[in-house]
Amino acid sequence: MAFPSDPITSPQNPRIKNLLKLQQKSSERRTQGLTIIEGLRELTIAHGAGVAVPALFVCPELAGTERLAQLQALFAESRPEWFAVSRPVFEKVAYREGSDGVLALARPPQRTLASLHLPKAPLLLVLEAVEKPGNLGAILRTADAAQATAVIVCDPRTDLFNPNAIRSSIGCSFTVPTVATTREELLAWCQQHGIRTYAAALTEHAVPYTTCDFRGPTALVMGTEADGLTPELRQACTQTIIIPMRGAIDSLNVSTATAILTFEAVRQRGA
Incomplete structure (x- = not known):
């Protein structure tokens, strides 16, 4: 697929730095009303539950053609922002070994x-x-x-x-x-x-x-x-x-x- 912008190749990119904040600090997650979902399986389940996903960060090298196609089909209607990320930068923000190259920003539901x-x-x-x-x-x-x-x-x-x-x-x-x-x-x-x-x-x-x-x-x-x-x-x-x-x-x-x-x-x- 064609990404709307050039790949993110620097860990100093503001979006990457924000991902790290959201990953590491609960105060940032509360303030921004966002969390991080890593992995196509987890993301598919979240999407099926109606969770809003404003942005996707994908490493094409790790994700592969088939997984990219699945992502495109999954978000064909909601159309989040897409960002390609180089492998070294993605591995910096990924929080598990053997990542499948898919990471998303999500708005978790707030219930009482x-x-x-x-x-x-x-x-x-x-x-x-x-x-x-x-x-x-x-x-x-x-x-x-x-x-x-x-x-x-x-x-x-x-x-x-x-x-x-x-x-x-x-x-x-x-x-x-x-x-x-x-x-x-x-x-x-x-x-x-x-x-x-x-x-x-x-x-x-x-x-x-x-x-x-x-x-x-x-x-x-x-x-x-x-x-x-x-x-x-x-x-x-x-x-x-x-x-x-x-x-x-x-x-x-x-x-x-x-x-x-x-x-x-x-x-x-x-x-």
Whole structure:
């Protein structure tokens, strides 16, 4: 394809410098209302979810003819700006090894609890103070696979559309409604909508997750791997639950634990 301008060959180009800012600083992503999506697969999923993409940065050498043709077809109607980028410069802004030469600026959706459309028996995944983008991305993949109603993050320590979270989610950051809120707002909202909250935590009153009924309005509440749930949130939940451990270890990775609980809820619901 013919690009509308000459290839970007300098890392000092203002557009390249801005890409690096967006990649590295959550404050820039918030201020500009933009994030970065790398990879054709992730970009295709985001586009299918209706995410606006104002600009594409493509390395023709890495992307190849077939991938360029797929991009052209994908964005034939929305027509974002296209920029060719030399391989050395693209590899400077790419944030994963073996990149396919496709990177995009995207406008992530801004959602609130009030904007969520709840079915009769919503299934919500709640994460408190999540700080690792990889864990957030993995949980978003689980939410997409299970068709959870939403992922709600209380007091997040990473922004929901961190490029590494998008990469780990393989684009599912955009297929699942995701909201950042506070603990207080979440608890009030769950009470208002009659949603039972199940806190995953090792306490003396915790019951095995298989003994719980997740068929009604349900929120599965998960803490960080390092600290677990705060006492305030744990004590405010309807029930504390555990995944019984049979070995020497007493807990699982938070994304693994979330997947186990989520698909138990899906099984109970007969999906």
